[in-house]
Amino acid sequence: MTEIRATPASRLPRAVPAAATLPSSGLAGLNPEWSSLAEVAESEDAAVTHGWHLLDNGPELDALGVIPVGTILCVHGNPTWSYLWRGLLASATEAATSGAPAWRVIAVDQLDMGFSERTGTFRPLARRVQDLGDLTDALGLAGPVITLGHDWGGVVSLGWAVDHPELLAGVMLLNTAVHQPAGDPIPAPLRLALGRGILGPATVATPAFLATTLALAHPPLSQEVKRGYQAPYLTSARRSGIGGFVADIPVALEHESRPELDRIAESVRKLAVPTLLLWGPRDPIFSDRYLDDLVERMPHARVHRFEGAGHLLAEDADYAAAALLWLGDAVVSSPRDVTAPVEPSETAVSGNRAAWEAAGTHPLWHYLDELQDSDDTALVDMLPAPRTVSWRLLSQRVRQIAAGLVHIGVKPGDRVSLLVPPSADLTAVLYACVRIGAIVVVADAGLGLSGLTRAVRGARPDFVIGAAPGLLAARALGWPGRKISVAGFVAPMARLIGVEHTLAELISLGQARLSAGDGLPPEPAPTDAAAVLFTSGSTGPAKGVVYTHGQLSAVSRALYLQYGVGVGTGLVAGFAPFALLGPALGARSVTPDMDVTAPKTLTASAVAAAVAAIDATVVFLSPAALVNVVATASALTPVDHAALAGVQRFLSAGAPISESLLAQAAALMPEATAHTPYGMTEGLLMADITLEGIRAAAASVAPLTTVPAVAHDGESVPAPPDTATPTANAAGGVCVGRSTATTRIRISALDASGASVGELTEEADVTGEIVVSAPHVKDRYDRLWLTERASRRGAVAGERWHRTGDVGHLDSAGRLWVEGRMPHVIVTADGVVTPVGPEQRIETLPDVFRAAFVGVGPLGTQQQVAVLETVPRARRVHRAPEELAAAVRSMVGTPVAAVLVVPGLPTDIRHNSKIDRGRLSRWATGILSGGRWTKP
DSSP states (O other): OOSOOSOGGGGSOOOOOBOOOOOOTTOTTOOGGGEEEEEEEOSSOTTOEEEEEEEEOHHHHHHHTOOOSEEEEEEOOSSOOGGGGHHHHHHHHHHHHTTSOOEEEEEEOOTTSTTSOBOSSOOOHHHHHHHHHHHHHHHTOOSOEEEEEOTHHHHHHHHHHHHOTTTEEEEEEOSOOSOOOTTSOOOHHHHHHHSTTTHHIIIIISSHHHHHHHTTOSSOOOHHHHHHHHGGGSSGGGGHHHHHHHHTOOOSTTSTTHHHHHHHHHHGGGOOSOEEEEEOTTOSSSOHHHHHHHHHHOTTOEEEEOTTOOSOHHHHSOHHHHHHHHIIIIIIISTTOOOOOOOOOHHHHHTHHHHHHHHTOOOTTHHHHHTTTOOSEEEEEOSSSOEEEEHHHHHHHHHHHHHHHHHTTOOTTOEEEEEOOSSHHHHHHHHHHHHHTOEEEEOOGGGHHHHHHHHHHHHOOSEEEEOHHHHHHHHHHTOOSEEEESSOOOHHHHHHHTEEEEHHHHHHHHHHHHHTTOOOOOOOOTTSEEEEEEOOOTTSSOOEEEEEHHHHHHHHHHHHHHHOOOTTOEEEESSHHHHHHHHHHTOEEEOOSSOTTOGGGOOHHHHHHHHHHHTOSEEEEOHHHHHHHHHTGGGOOHHHHHHHTTOOEEEEOSSOOOHHHHHHHHHHSTTSEEEOOEEETTEEEEEEOBHHHHHHHHHTSOBOOOOOOBOTTSOBOOOOTTOOOSBOOTTOOEEEEEEOTTOEEEEEEBOTTSOBOSOOBOOTTOOEEEEEEOTTSOSEETTBHHHHHHHTTTOOTTSOOEEEEEEEEEOTTSOEEEEEEGGGOEEETTEEEOSHHHHHHHTTSTTEEEEEEEEESSTTSOEEEEEEEESSOOSSOEEOOHHHHHHHHHHHOSOOSEEEEOSOOOBOTTTSOSBOHHHHHHHHHHHHTTOOOOOO
């Protein structure tokens, strides 16, 4: 609780009554025709009336001759006014004009705010909720009504919502809060404003509070828009409501608005209408902890976090488009499609095993139970020295840790972030979490510190289990969650980091619990959420991908069906996520000695040592790791070669792989079939092709002239992992084979603007977005409703499809060719160009080591630019020599505006191989616009 105890309204300057007025003309984005005034009587005393200013597009809809499907009632917060909602008024009116469902939008100025009346009295929360009810009664507002609120207006709108269930059809909220925990301080900016001697000067006497709020926009507001927000608050007399709103924050239990806030907070739990929460995570006032609280109270809500947006979300992001999309889905198409949450029944819990059997799979911990008495090897830790862990020990540790987690309060549905390097500890902790129904959050260190911070904060874990580096970062950067360490710390350091328990303590507590006869909780069901796995962030901020238990089990089944990975298989995983699947498959597994944050640190000797440690028959390596494995092959000993000769299947995926690189890797494992699967975090195994399949695909098309890949220093090396097979069909692309046994692949054709709008098809030679369906495709994106909706666009009703964001085509043999990423499609005046084909052709030139092909300029008139790494490596950025530029243009065959040479192309962090074409496009735009010739 904060130090503020007394109601601070008495510390405000005396408010001066003033009548409601219309806004001045010329405010940016504000249509004067929306403005009107209403005189409203108080329900408690009809003799007392107040003048309201509101924005209303109803008259425009009448002029159009359209009947609204409902009304959106918009309530601003502090210190804004109805101007906040001008974008929604414009968008809703435009949609109605174009024939879309028509929504009437009424945006009010709360009393003492905007251009509504200055009443001269303090209006606490309960009064404001009643004021809004008085206004809607006076307007004769009929249902269906969707409420939309922001900041303190979110609370007021929810108060109206719970009091008008007969009219309510849905709820929308931007950053707001309905509950302030008694033990938590209110946000720092508000604490400062409420300070003694500061409240009046900061909020009323000066425009400081208003100016500070307007400064929270990302990017900064234009001066015209700032003037729009400032227009009603130009004098201290006009700012009385700003101070009154701040004074009404119920920071103490005895505050007069606390009972009303508590009433609203509890009442929203009973709302059974569709709900949308749009959030700016950079908000220093209403942070994600308030979003967590709202989600806990309204678990059926759709949530979208706009990465990079903050408190003024209405200015930072296109909330209006999101709102209208959601209204079309949830209210117009399927009204009242949400029911209040129901606690799982005992019958449902006891039926979980039957549900697994009906799904045709088994839980992730199935083999831990089946092999709990086996002394066979389950996994091997290679660091700091090889350590073998049996199935018996692993199963025991999983049960002990699971029981220990339950003892300290981890519940089904709680989120547990794992910041532990690949190891036996990580495996045991992960399986302990999924066994008790906790949701594991996995964001690997390859995202980098800033990426990890966004991921962990966005996932909002309840607990964080980590090694020292992860816990130190969590403490320094304020990551949420109770902290558990896998190692012991001296007491002062543990207190500094905030460690509450160690893994050893959990094992001890769990063993005591199990010995006392307290078993583990019921098994999770296949439909329960199991994990949030973060994407690589190679094409934007990393996204959290939610998998259910059933979907993760389906991943295991897909690996078994495709590659025979199962009981008795030895699996070397040079990509950490696959090591974690080993126990689910009944396979013994090992992660080789490497820095998991830098895959290219893996050596051939380390792979051989890992293979020997478990008599591995299957090896999985990332493309970036593969380059260095081949480059360090000369260090292999006869013993190493003998170990590698026992490998039966070799897999590499995560980025395009050249035939020459795959062949050189396969030569190190002469008895192995070389595969390069195609997939993504949202679907880990979608298609597969062997080395022989790659060669067969290459033989089916006209070959390009090829040359040996040459290193920058002149020595021959394998082609880089982002270099595709130098043979292609007319569209170019990397052949990734046919769909796996449980997967379907379709193409959504591109239109002239580069958008994937075509119906899903299997027709050959149609270039478009690759769309996949399988039992192991992700459940959803975490708190990214808009992204999830887009990823399912055009899906077959009743089926789960995922738009991959990759562009490509199917050939006449049913093979999939990947041509690039959707954001990297180049839209020229002459048509659409995908980047991989031109890159492949350019990379056949003897002077080129690696190429990127990007567009600059506006869509529809983009110019094509080639960016090259040359042989030998360039020391500085420069235009390509005329001879090389001419050769590049000849290979591409279409107009190329510029050919630029750089010392190195930027790649993503996790894979160290995917070229960041978006970054290169922005860089090239700057260069060609007269900017400095800096490295990209």
